[in-house]
Amino acid sequence: GAGVSQSPSNKVTEKGKDVELRCDPISGHTALYWYRQSLGQGLEFLIYFQGNSAPDKSGLPSDRFSAERTGGSVSTLTIQRTQQEDSAVYLCASSFLGVGNNSPLHFGNGTRLTVT
Amino acid sequence: TQLLEQSPQFLSIQEGENLTVYCNSSSVFSSLQWYRQEPGEGPVLLVTVVTGGEVKKLKRLTFQFGDARKDSSLHITAAQPGDTGLYLCAGVSNNDMRFGAGTRLTVKP
Numbered sequence: 001g002a003g004v005s006q007s008p009s010n011k012v013t014e015k016g017k018d019v020e021l022r023c024d025p026i027s028g029h030t031a032l033y034w035y036r037q038s039l040g041q042g043l044e045f046l047i048y049f050q051g052n053s054a055p056d057k058s059g060l061p062s063d064r065f066s067a068e069r070t071g072g073s074v075s076t077l078t079i080q081r082t083q084q085e086d087s088a089v090y091l092c093a094s095s096f097l098g099v100g101n102n103s104p105l106h107f108g109n110g111t112r113l114t115v116t
Numbered sequence: 117t118q119l120l121e122q123s124p125q126f127l128s129i130q131e132g133e134n135l136t137v138y139c140n141s142s143s144v145f146s147s148l149q150w151y152r153q154e155p156g157e158g159p160v161l162l163v164t165v166v167t168g169g170e171v172k173k174l175k176r177l178t179f180q181f182g183d184a185r186k187d188s189s190l191h192i193t194a195a196q197p198g199d200t201g202l203y204l205c206a207g208v209s210n211n212d213m214r215f216g217a218g219t220r221l222t223v224k225p
Contacts, residue, residue, distance in 0.1 A: 004158070035215070042122075042204060042217035043159070056212065091158050100210055102147050102166060107158025 002026060004108035006092050012114045013082055021077045021111045025094030032075050033093045033105060034067060043091065049075060050098055082115045089113070119143055120207050120216035128222040132194055137219040139205035140187040146208050148181055148188045153202040153218070195223045 005024040013019050025032050034046040045059040049069045060066070064082075069075040079086055089110040095103035121140045129135055139148070147166045151159035163172050165181035165188060172179045176199075178191040192199055204218045 033213070040220075043206075043215035045212075045214055048212075093158070100146070100208065102164050102208065104149065104161040104164065105151075105159075105206075105213070107160070109157050 004092055004094055004106050006090075006108035006111050008111055009109065010112045010114075012116060015084060015115055016081055018078065018080045019082055019113065021079075021090050021092075021113070023075045023077070023092030023094075023108060025073060025075070025092070026106055027073075029094035029096050029106070030072065031095045031098045031103065032069055033095075034075070034077050035091045035093065036061075036088045037091055037110070038088045046077070046090075079113075082113075084115050087113055087115045119214045120205055122203075122205060122216035122219050124219060125217065126220050126222075128224065129195055131196060131223055131225050133223075134191070134193050135195060135221070136189055136191045137203055137221070138187070138189050139207075139216055141207060142186065143207065143209065144185050146185070146210075148185075148208065149206045149213075150179055150188070150190055151204045151206065151215075153204060154200075159202075159204055192221075195221075197223045197225050199223050 007022045032049040035043040047067045048056045051072050064080045067077045089112050091110045093105040093107040097103040123138045149164045150162045153159040163179045168183045168185045170181045176193045180189050202218045206215045
């Protein structure tokens, strides 16, 4: 498919374990975004990549969260020492240009993370 | 702190009714986007409004961007069950896009 792909679709982990979430953006899209959506809530901005660099990391909730993007394509979001409050749907989106150019975001279906 | 306030938070109506949902902010945006999200899926873009006072129509949906580019509204005429979903507005400034908490719409047949 030509859309944004996220894996795994569901992840259940024990408190204290590390998790890695993966996002495959649409080919050719230069910008990539991570958002978090808690039950009944809107989208909380986490981090934005333009190419491989992340000019805006302001949304990462704590130093347990990190993200990288390699080759201007795949991105991974890593959460260390997971806590129950980390339980949420993690959404990835990509756009052809940065949002300042009014490029629409194309979202994946998300990874539902449950920390027990 | 939510930069964008959406109202109402929940809305349940009968098929055929009209409705308006609102997206308000104290910040000025270069553009504003509306998305619809269905359960288990990511949000899908409906429209982008750029110019203050702009009105865009998408079949039964009418989007308006406020003159000061701080707020927006979405009006749906003759709502159908297929319109059910979470409607999210997103404000764009520089290279920053922030979302509101959404309006969860249910249209009953």
